[in-house]
Amino acid sequence: MNPCVFCEIAAGRAPASVVHRDEGVLAFLDISPVNPGHVLVIPVAHATCLADLDPAVAGSMFQLAQRMAAALRRSGLKSDGVNMYLADGEAGGQEVFHVHLHVFPRFVEDGFGLKLGPLYGNRPERSELDRVAESIRQAMSDQPAAALRSGDAAGDHVEDSPVTHLTMEELEAGLEEIRRAPKDEGVLELIVRRPRKGEREVLQEGELDLREGLVGDGWKDRRSSRSADGLAHLDMQINVMSSRVIALVSQDRARWQLAGDQLFVDMDLSADNMPPGTQLAIGSAVIEVTREPHTGCGQFVERFGLDAMKFVNSPLGRQLQLRGVNARVVQPGVIRVGDLAKKTLAVTCREPLT
Numbered sequence: 207m208n209p210c211v212f213c214e215i216a217a218g219r220a221p222a223s224v225v226h227r228d229e230g231v232l233a234f235l236d237i238s239p240v241n242p243g244h245v246l247v248i249p250v251a252h253a254t255c256l257a258d259l260d261p262a263v264a265g266s267m268f269q270l271a272q273r274m275a276a277a278l279r280r281s282g283l284k285s286d287g288v289n290m291y292l293a294d295g296e297a298g299g300q301e302v303f304h305v306h307l308h309v310f311p312r313f314v315e316d317g318f319g320l321k322l323g324p325l326y327g328n329r330p331e332r333s334e335l336d337r338v339a340e341s342i343r344q345a346m347s348d349q350p351a352a353a354l355r356s357g358d359a360a361g362d363h364v365e366d367s368p369v370t371h372l373t374m375e376e377l378e379a380g381l382e383e384i385r386r387a388p389k390d391e392g393v394l395e396l397i398v399r400r401p402r403k404g405e406r407e408v409l410q411e412g413e414l415d416l417r418e419g420l421v422g423d424g425w426k427d428r429r430s431s432r433s434a435d436g437l438a439h440l441d442m443q444i445n446v447m448s449s450r451v452i453a454l455v456s457q458d459r460a461r462w463q464l465a466g467d468q469l470f471v472d473m474d475l476s477a478d479n480m481p482p483g484t485q486l487a488i489g490s491a492v493i494e495v496t497r498e499p500h501t502g503c504g505q506f507v508e509r510f511g512l513d514a515m516k517f518v519n520s521p522l523g524r525q526l527q528l529r530g531v532n533a534r535v536v537q538p539g540v541i542r543v544g545d546l547a548k549k550t551l552a553v554t555c556r557e558p559l560t
Contacts, residue, residue, distance in 0.1 A: 371511025
């Protein structure tokens with residue numbers, strides 16, 4: 207039997223132009239695109255059809271597809287609209303039997319369309335629609351509902367689930383992938399607002415303000431021993447972490463928010479590439495990296511393990527700024543998941559505002 211081509215791609219044994227990867231899902235360009243920018247989103251673990259797919263992974267696939275759709279519209283590719291398409295089973299048009307979701311840009315007169323069958327346009331009686339709806343409801347009631355993981359819904363109180371933390375050897379094995387992060391521009395993968403201690407809100411869109419930081423976040427209420435007055439430190443207004451690092455240490459995208467950072471970007475945050483004074487344009491906002499170091503804390507140990515904190519705080523970890531960087535807002539604006547974070551310039555890092 208021939209190996210599954212998508213499993214080969216997921217394992218790195220077959221070539222692909224990868225757009226995004228984390229522990230659960232992978233997105234890469236289709237080699238036979240409907241239009242330029244045609245992306246396939248697949249589960250990393252093999253699932254032949256939807257019935258075989260873990261519901262949590264299915265959710266991650268559609269969340270990633272939503273971000274891909276937003277990114278396509280901002281990418282500069284011709285995109286007046288976006289289609290998502292998933293074929294399940296041979297009769298449904300599935301050709302590669304590893305679940306995959308198509309996400310591709312559309313534009314006027316691109317020639318793509320679906321062939322409609324002879325039953326299309328024949329409107330059933332309401333009684334017939336009600337009968338069919340009841341049969342589907344009954345079939346659904348026979349299946350246990352998938353439990354929502356902690357943190358999947360905006361505003362959920364953050365609770366960690368048991369997980370085996372990675373060893374130092376396993377963490378160091380991920381360095382090569384971390385080093386491959388883009389240097390000049392990368393995708394904003396996640397926005398997390400922390401309204402109160404122990405709470406997280408995962409946002410699709412956020413507003414950055416000169417004085418408030420991420421609007422609605424509790425940064426201003428956090429006292430700091432590093433500030434002269436003991437109040438919130440302006441140069442620690444925004445915490446930024448590499449999406450590749452958090453993907454490695456957390457092992458599950460649902461646990462990214464546990465790190466406590468607000469912005470997660472797929473970008474090289476090393477001291478050589480992102481020194482103090484470097485500015486990042488994200489959406490209509492601009493943030494500036496500050497001198498204040500970002501280091502692991504006790505909660506980081508609890509959530510990701512002692513080896514993870516040693517990993518990010520090691521001499522190499524500090525050089526690569528694996529724990530992330532502190533920043534502050536220098537131009538207010540709106541940011542959205544899928545926005546490109548673009549390095550604009552590096553300046554002499556200014557003194558904190560009073």
